[in-house]
Amino acid sequence: MTLNNKQKQYLKGLAHSLKPVVLLGQHGLTEGVLAEIDLALNHHELIKVKVAAEDREVKQLIMDAIVRETGAIKVQSIGHMLTIYRQSEQRKIILPRG
Known part of the structure; x- marks a missing residue:
């Protein structure tokens, strides 16, 4: 699934x-952190994750790994905050058509 700009703006x-x-x-x-993120995505669909890494490159690698391992879509990242979205079976958030 990919999001267009209108959908990303809505999620932001x-x-x-x-x-x-x-x-x-x-x-x-860690595996435990990934499990918590996965659980939160299943429950909320749209979540924020705070990555407290000092090195920019390490922080970016961690954020990329979170998106890859959870199968989520990166909505945005600002500073240490990563916002991700993954549609659940119950579809709590209805995205606008674009």
Whole structure:
């Protein structure tokens, strides 16, 4: 699934008031963290993940790995915050057609 610009803008608007559901700490991206992200995506569809890595390249690699491993779509990343979306079977968020 891919999102067009109109759909991404819509999701960014919905995500604006969200707090991060998962916080990555000093241990980085572990299987347990991935499981929590997967669980949160199944429940919410749209979530924020805070990646507290100091090095920009490491932070970007972690964010890319989260998107790849969860099968989610990256909506946006600003600073340490990653916003991702993955449609669930219940479809809680109805995306605009574009």
